[in-house]
């Protein structure tokens with residue numbers, strides 16, 4: 419059953435955001451749409467919304483327990499693709515942390531795929547589809563005025579804390595956290611909160627039980643690279659996360 423919701427506030431590539439009965443809370447619906455390469459590649463993938471919602475809910479809860487402030491309030495009633503979150507103003511940055519070289523880092527530099535990066539590399543991108551989410555330099559960040567130095571250092575600290583929590587948790591279920599993208603927001607009270615989602619759409623996850631460099635991929639790269647088995651991979655991530663975190667909370 420679809421939870422009671424108000425007007426559609428925003429529709430992104432993978433989620434819809436609706437007003438709720440409370441001004442400071444919004445409902446997020448995870449969609450089955452898959453996009454890549456700035457939406458130049460599109461598909462519908464049955465169960466993707468449910469799997470990403472269920473994985474994200476559990477990872478947000480784990481992060482909250484470890485002291486990372488997030489927007490997450492709980493799954494919305496018995497509906498498997500909806501969650502209730504605190505309303506935030508999204509900071510227009512894509513915050514990427516890389517533990518192992520992959521993706522754009524390897525396309526844009528001579529660093530070879532699979533190279534361990536220690537300490538993890540923080541890359542900030544300007545969140546703007548029309549501009550293709552460009553990588554920012556420190557100087558461009560300052561010029562844009564998206565966030566002042568104090569906020570940037572809080573963003574970096576939060577991203578590194580997320581990494582410090584997720585890497586060992588995922589390693590415990592035989593998943594290597596290669597890299598991930600976070601979006602952060604500011605709540606009505608002015609708090610910096612982790613927002614958006616944390617799922618195989620936004621993280622690169624490699625199965626540490628598998629050697630083969632394609633077979634081990636359990637994330638959106640299966641869709642980007644036409645490797646097939648996309649939902650089986652997401653389902654495998656869900657199964658392992660659920661095994662470690664069986665009962666996410668419901669929003670009451």
Ligand code: 5GP
Nearest residue numbers: 514520521522523597598599619620621622
């Ligand atoms: P890369 O810069 O290598 O393309 O991406 C680094 C990490 O951030 C990957 O885990 C990738 O999935 C994630 N990422 C970067 N940009 C986006 C984006 O616009 N949407 C999504 N869902 N993930 C992104």
